[in-house]
Amino acid sequence: MRGFPSKSKCQNGDDTVAAMTAENESTAQPKPAFSRDIGAIAASIASYLQSIPLVLILGFFFLLPILMIAVVSFWDYDFAGLYPDFLTMNYTDTLGSWVTWKTYLNTLKYTALVWGLTLLIGFWVAYFLAFHIRTTTMQMVLFLVCTVPFLTSNIIRMISWIPVLGRNGLVNTTLIEMGIIPSPIEWLLYSDFAVVLAMVHLNTLFMVTPIFNTLMRIDRSLIEAARDAGANGWQILWNVILPLAKPGIAIGSIFVVTLVMADFSTVQVMSGGQSASVALMMKNQMSLLQYPAAAANAVVLLIVVLLMVAAILRVVDIRKEL
Amino acid sequence: MSKAAEIDIVSVSKVYGSTTAVHSISLKIPSGSYCCFLGPSGCGKTSTLRMIAGHESISSGDIRLGNTVVTDFPPAKRGTAMMFQSYALFPHLDLVDNVAFSLKMKGVDKEVRRAKALEMLKLMQMEPYANRRPAQLSGGQQQRVALARALITDPEALLLDEPLSALDPFLKIRMRAELKKLQKSLGITFVHVTHSQEEAMALADIIVIMNDGKIEQAAHPREVFERPATAFVARFMGDHNVLTGRVVESGEGRVTLEVAEGQTFTVAGPDQAPGAPIDIGVRTDRVRLAAASDKTLGFNGVVSNVEYRGASVKITVNGAGSDDFTVIASDADYFEKPVSVGDAVSLSWGLEDAVLLGRMAA
Numbered sequence: 153m154r155g156f157p158s159k160s161k162c163q164n165g166d167d168t169v170a171a172m173t174a175e176n177e178s179t180a181q182p183k184p185a186f187s188r189d190i191g192a193i194a195a196s197i198a199s200y201l202q203s204i205p206l207v208l209i210l211g212f213f214f215l216l217p218i219l220m221i222a223v224v225s226f227w228d229y230d231f232a233g234l235y236p237d238f239l240t241m242n243y244t245d246t247l248g249s250w251v252t253w254k255t256y257l258n259t260l261k262y263t264a265l266v267w268g269l270t271l272l273i274g275f276w277v278a279y280f281l282a283f284h285i286r287t288t289t290m291q292m293v294l295f296l297v298c299t300v301p302f303l304t305s306n307i308i309r310m311i312s313w314i315p316v317l318g319r320n321g322l323v324n325t326t327l328i329e330m331g332i333i334p335s336p337i338e339w340l341l342y343s344d345f346a347v348v349l350a351m352v353h354l355n356t357l358f359m360v361t362p363i364f365n366t367l368m369r370i371d372r373s374l375i376e377a378a379r380d381a382g383a384n385g386w387q388i389l390w391n392v393i394l395p396l397a398k399p400g401i402a403i404g405s406i407f408v409v410t411l412v413m414a415d416f417s418t419v420q421v422m423s424g425g426q427s428a429s430v431a432l433m434m435k436n437q438m439s440l441l442q443y444p445a446a447a448a449n450a451v452v453l454l455i456v457v458l459l460m461v462a463a464i465l466r467v468v469d470i471r472k473e474l
Numbered sequence: 475m476s477k478a479a480e481i482d483i484v485s486v487s488k489v490y491g492s493t494t495a496v497h498s499i500s501l502k503i504p505s506g507s508y509c510c511f512l513g514p515s516g517c518g519k520t521s522t523l524r525m526i527a528g529h530e531s532i533s534s535g536d537i538r539l540g541n542t543v544v545t546d547f548p549p550a551k552r553g554t555a556m557m558f559q560s561y562a563l564f565p566h567l568d569l570v571d572n573v574a575f576s577l578k579m580k581g582v583d584k585e586v587r588r589a590k591a592l593e594m595l596k597l598m599q600m601e602p603y604a605n606r607r608p609a610q611l612s613g614g615q616q617q618r619v620a621l622a623r624a625l626i627t628d629p630e631a632l633l634l635d636e637p638l639s640a641l642d643p644f645l646k647i648r649m650r651a652e653l654k655k656l657q658k659s660l661g662i663t664f665v666h667v668t669h670s671q672e673e674a675m676a677l678a679d680i681i682v683i684m685n686d687g688k689i690e691q692a693a694h695p696r697e698v699f700e701r702p703a704t705a706f707v708a709r710f711m712g713d714h715n716v717l718t719g720r721v722v723e724s725g726e727g728r729v730t731l732e733v734a735e736g737q738t739f740t741v742a743g744p745d746q747a748p749g750a751p752i753d754i755g756v757r758t759d760r761v762r763l764a765a766a767s768d769k770t771l772g773f774n775g776v777v778s779n780v781e782y783r784g785a786s787v788k789i790t791v792n793g794a795g796s797d798d799f800t801v802i803a804s805d806a807d808y809f810e811k812p813v814s815v816g817d818a819v820s821l822s823w824g825l826e827d828a829v830l831l832g833r834m835a836a
Binding site: 371373374376377378379380381382383384387391392395396 | 527529548549550551555556558559560562563564565566575576578579580623624627
């Protein structure tokens with residue numbers, strides 16, 4: 153043990169000498185090595201600099217607001233103001249109320265219905281575009297036709313349903329005049345039917361686009377190979393096309409689920425205020441200046457939606473698509 | 475293992491809009507033979523194969539498999555199986571499910587079809603990879619799986635669309651041998667589309683050479699090589715030089731022609747009307763670098779290129795109206811009396827080394 157320190161010291165000495173000679177060598181031809189170092193540092197700084205705009209935008213407009221909502225959700229409040237605190241009251245109030253659970257159930261019901269319908273309609277539209285339209289020009293034209301409704305705002309598209317579905321609206325008057333029904337159908341407007349109809353109308357394109365994209369990537373010889381193996385149309389659809397369209401279905405589902413879960417305007421307008429959704433509940437809390445309660449609700453909704461997205465990603469591997 | 479079927483193609487045409495891909499071709503492929511469709515791209519060979527398979531509708535004419543007219547049958551009812559150019563393996567299924575796919579479509583029980591698929595994979599020596607996905611395999615392995623998938627339906631004829639084109643040259647030669655062995659052991663009819671002369675020569679019992687939607691020649695490789703039917707076949711197979719001219723005289727089983735540059739050549743053949751256009755083919759490997767004893771069996775030209783190929787040397791000569799008259803000389807002959815680019819050379823061949831080429835009726 154006694155010899156050990158001296159040995160290490162000796163080694164240190166050697167290292168210093170080696171370092172010094174190395175230094176001498178580097179001073180002998182300093183320029184290339186030096187400029188190379190600067191270049192490497194500059195390159196690494198440059199890549200950080202390049203990422204700064206995105207970091208700033210995401211930080212200010214995405215992370216910071218979420219963080220603030222999370223912080224505010226623990227604050228205290230009354231009719232006059234907000235008081236910084238650390239209370240779990242907002243959460244216990246929210247989760248302890250049967251209204252919340254009922255509203256969540258209602259929102260989930262809308263989500264499930266709209267998801268199912270947009271998937272059904274979206275898949276067939278995408279399938280038709282991808283497999284039955286032969287020319288790419290026609291495909292592009294029809295695809296653009298699908299996006300035409302997006303030339304007007306959500307609200308206008310929603311409101312335009314009212315004269316169609318209303319008590320004296322287009323559908324009811326037509327049916328009455330044709331003598332099919334004696335009196336107007338009441339559930340056409342301001343009902344769950346109206347809400348789901350408007351939501352499907354608003355969101356189907358978000359399902360069509362990613363599914364169309366995956367369908368277009370399916371190698372057509374796979375379908376011939378399946379036909380060669382004796383598969384009929386439905387068998388090809390079920391055994392080849394659907395499994396290969398899964399990533400697109402998953403991406404479309406994420407769009408639709410997150411949009412419907414966070415919707416409040418469609419529910420409010422189309423149900424005529426008779427139905428509630430989680431986001432609508434938050435909006436009402438905010439109009440009553442109950443910001444911390446709304447924030448707690450938002451955090452819970454965020455967690456629920458993230459869990460749903462995680463579940464979708466768990467079922468389908470979408471990495472192939474990205 | 476299974477019955478093989480004769481394939482009978484009766485004046486079959488394929489029309490796409492205003493273009494005709496296949497012009498009323500007729501062909502009999504004997505049962506249990508290995509048939510290669512050979513030709514440049516766009517000659518209609520793949521269309522023909524796809525019509526036999528049922529993946530392309532037949533514009534006119536009929537196709538018979540054995541004693542059944544299959545013209546209007548769907549692919550799976552024809553008793554044929556197709557192997558696609560890119561193999562078309564299902565990327566979302568493992569090898570067992572890929573091979574068992576057609577059995578699943580028929581509603582065979584899971585246990586039974588998996589067992590049969592495994593057996594097929596074992597035959598192709600792909601059993602150790604049974605649970606992998608196609609993307610995890612090499613090109614040669616994918617091809618074996620595609621073969622297993624095609625053969626599990628117990629077809630009477632296997633249709634292969636450029637099966638070797640995706641493989642590297644060494645693997646190509648190995649898989650070629652495997653295909654031939656497989657065809658021999660199964661005894662079923664193989665119809666193989668390729669654009670490689672070498673591949674067709676190595677594999678086929680019948681080579682069908684197509685050009686412009688028509689069959690130029692359908693014969694055993696030896697006959698195609700020794701007696702190419704048309705100038706196109708001679709040029710495409712590459713073993714003959716083609717000389718084009720007009721008949722000056724004929725008789726006693728010989729025809730003499732004159733080419734544009736004035737030389738005359740003699741070839742064995744039936745009488746021809748004087749002045750008729752005519753093509754002859756001269757075997758590249760039989761041309762000697764020596765003056766001809768009979769001046770109608772040779773000419774003088776100028777060497778334009780020399781390519782060393784190891785056992786042989788390829789010499790290209792300008793002359794007799796041809797700017798790529800090819801001579802394949804053995805290396806021993808060449809190095810005994812080497813020539814270089816720009817040299818004037820005398821070429822000669824025997825009467826039996828030249829063939830009279832036919833012309834397709836337009």
